[in-house]
Amino acid sequence: SNNSGNSNNSGNSNNSGNSNNSGNSNNSGNSDSNNNGRTKNILLIGNTHFYFHSLATHIRAIQSYCILYLLEKLKNEYKKKYLQNVYVILCGDFNTNFDSEVFSFFEGKNINSNSDLWLDSKLFKEEYQNLDKYPNILDLKKNNNNNNNNNNNNNNNNDNNNNSNNNNNNNNNKTKKQFDDNTSDVSKDIESNVTNGPFLNRKQFLPLYSAYKKGDITYTNWNNNFIEVLDYIFVSPEFKIKKKLKGLNKNEFNKYKGLVSPIHPSDHLPIAVEIEL
The missing domain is CATH 3.60.10.10 (Endonuclease/exonuclease/phosphatase)
Known part of the structure; x- marks a missing residue:
């Protein structure tokens, strides 16, 4: 003042x-x-x-x-x-x-x-409880380094490269499915329950x-x-x-x-x- x-x-x-x-x-x-x-x-x-x-x-x-x-x-x-x-x-x-x-x-x-604003508390809580279910920055960096090493080691092996790419795609699809499933569960939970504050x-x-x-x-x-x-x-x-x-x-x-x-x-x-x- x-x-x-x-x-x-x-x-x-x-x-x-x-x-x-x-x-x-x-x-x-x-x-x-x-x-x-x-x-x-x-x-x-x-x-x-x-x-x-x-x-x-x-x-x-x-x-x-x-x-x-x-x-x-x-x-x-x-x-x-x-x-x-x-x-x-x-x-x-x-x-x-x-x-x-x-x-x-x-x-x-x-x-x-x-x-309705109290519903945010459930979403907020679920988001933080589920953080450990998804890859963090260190995991992503580690996977990226592993992918680079695999690519360098398998430059002359097209079959191995194809297998590695397929595995990576499968892992990515698995992670996406886990995220979608968890998100769907949270949405259903919120729709079926009233959160009072x-x-x-x-x-x-x-x-x-x-x-x-x-x-x-x-x-x-x-x-x-x-x-x-x-x-x-x-x-x-x-x-x-x-x-x-x-x-x-x-x-x-x-x-x-x-x-x-x-x-x-x-x-x-x-x-x-x-x-x-």
């Missing part, structure tokens, strides 16, 4: 967690000399980076619950200590899009125990809303064929959004197939808003 010392109480916030608040207030509770040493508004600033995995929506839901729990706890502590209003700015890479239940949870909607009650925590709405920006992350908005700034409802930093034209990055390029060093775009209390 950067206090500019200006007399108004507008501020800038971006997804790195930086905020400048001209009302001289941050989460340590600075006091105003013109107010008999009493603290003015308290500003809590949070920054986070949620888990990335595509099958981990359930983890991001729990991460959302945890960070809101902590913010609620801090808010109550500071409000009790300083007897002043406490406002929140939460920024970060949430690895979730506008249409997800995680985003809706931040904006006030509960997550039910029978939500915890009920996440959003109403017990402080209210927030996203400074960016769907359509304000087309993407903040672009990696090959994955193009999505993943980064957000959530603020207390008392804040008014004055200005928003627009995104970049997608055409500028078409030839690079993503954001990481000679003209942009990151796979995420920065976002920023000017807010007023």
